[in-house]
Amino acid sequence: MNDKKAQTRERILSAASVALIKRGPAEPSVGEVMGAAGLTVGGFYAHFESKDALMLEAFKQLLGHRRELIAEIKNELPAEERRALLAAFYLSRKHRDNAEQGCPLPSSVGELTRLPEGFRDALAEHLELMMAQLAARPEESEKVLADMALMVGGLALARALGPCELSDRVLRAAKSAIL
Incomplete structure (x- = not known):
């Protein structure tokens, strides 16, 4: 793949990632993603065979990025301290309100049963690697696994409520259950 084509593909994946974090993998249209990437729909199939293929690649890329961020937590810390640091960040207002770089799971997990099997496979692999x-x-x-379920569920509820006192309480309650 030449440099220009690879760069264009990355622009499309980046736009798809933002849309996926905000609204999940099923809802964003190819036109929306291509428009956000500054491209026309006509060029889409030169890079991806389908919308599902694009969104699956973006989903896998986002999950891999989350694991890379977690790998940056100091390994010399005891496992419980590492999990506490992760929960403190994950269940924070900053993460709740980060519509472009936050975790894709809260917006995605409810849709996975209606999407191709590859999405569930990617989630299962991610959970195993995270454990x-x-x-x-x-x-x-x-x-x-219980901590991850609590974090994703807590963040999903907090994001659904938006920035308000009840949302903040959800974050604090989930965090206190982990810490």
Whole structure:
């Protein structure tokens, strides 16, 4: 793939990622994504075979980026401290209100059953990799999984409520259940 085509593909993926975080993988249209990338719909199929293929690649890329961010948390810290730092960030107002760079899971998980199997496979792989990243011992994996479920659910509720006192309370309650 030549440089220009690769750059254009990355612009499309970037626009798809923003749309996916805001509204999930099913709702954004090809026209919306291409327009946000500054391109016309006519060029879409030179880069992706379908909207689902585009959104799946964006979903996988976003999940991989989340794991990279978590890998930056100091490994020398005990596993519980690493999870507490993650929860403190994940369940923060800043993360709730970050419509362009936040976690894609709160806007996506409800749609995955209606999308091609690859989306569920990507989520399952992400959860397994996250458990491996965050559990110091295999017996901690269930606690890590419960923490992840609480964080995603808490953030989804907080984002649905928008910035208000109840939303802040949801974030605090979820965080206190983890810490």
